[in-house]
Amino acid sequence: xxxxxxINHLKKKKLKVAFxxxxxxxxxxxxxxxxxxxxxxxxxxxxxxxxxxxxxKYDFSDIAKIGIEQEKRRNKxxxxxxxxxxxxALVLYIWSTFKYKQCAKExxxxxxxxxxxxxxxxxxxxxxxxxxxxxxxPNERAELFEIYLQKLQEMKVNYVxxxxxxxxxxxxxxxxxxxxxxxxxxxxx
Numbered sequence: 001x002x003x004x005x006x007i008n009h010l011k012k013k014k015l016k017v018a019f020x021x022x023x024x025x026x027x028x029x030x031x032x033x034x035x036x037x038x039x040x041x042x043x044x045x046x047x048x049x050x051x052x053x054x055x056x057k058y059d060f061s062d063i064a065k066i067g068i069e070q071e072k073r074r075n076k077x078x079x080x081x082x083x084x085x086x087x088x089a090l091v092l093y094i095w096s097t098f099k100y101k102q103c104a105k106e107x108x109x110x111x112x113x114x115x116x117x118x119x120x121x122x123x124x125x126x127x128x129x130x131x132x133x134x135x136x137x138p139n140e141r142a143e144l145f146e147i148y149l150q151k152l153q154e155m156k157v158n159y160v161x162x163x164x165x166x167x168x169x170x171x172x173x174x175x176x177x178x179x180x181x182x183x184x185x186x187x188x189x
Contacts, residue, residue: 015180016115017173018085020152021122022144023135026166030122031086033170034177040082046070047087051134060096064104067092071110082177089114090155094147099136117180119159120173121148126164 019031028045035042047066051058067089074085089110096103124141137144152159160176162169 014080016083018088018116019120022141024130025122025124030169034173035084043074043085045087060100063096064106067107067110121161123163
């Protein structure tokens with residue numbers, strides 16, 4: 001009954017949640033499972049598609065291009081209800097500043113305009129590194145996680161750290177989203 005009530009309430013309510021964090025920390029797996037659980041809109045990470053088309057080759061200017069196209073694609077779908085975002089502009093900001101020590105104005109603008117009700121910060125703890133030709137920092141995930149955490153705190157946004165197995169992360173995300181849906185927008189945790 002709890003889930004059915006949540007899904008019915010969900011169709012009337014607009015709720016945007018973002019999964020963020022360093023590479024190979026479960027963002028895509030968890031966001032996809034949560035979207036499937038709620039039969040919600042999933043907005044996949046555009047960077048993967050972009051980089052695959054270019055055989056992984058990119059430079060500083062490509063990060064802004066990725067952000068602009070990702071936002072354009074996400075804005076095309078305007079249905080009400082729960083929207084699950086696999087990455088967002090914070091990922092682009094940290095990627096850019098970590099690799100290039102600078103960030104394009106377009107990415108900064110996207111970051112400032114974000115309006116997610118909650119960020120799920122995926123910790124690399126308990127998630128083994130998964131080799132992928134598009135990933136670059138297997139040994140810096142803990143350092144990057146701390147950068148994400150600090151930036152979320154600076155942004156003064158609602159966030160929850162996800163640790164444990166992928167199943168534990170999905171369960172925690174689902175429970176918190178259900179609480180948000182049933183609480184008329186307030187936070188119950």
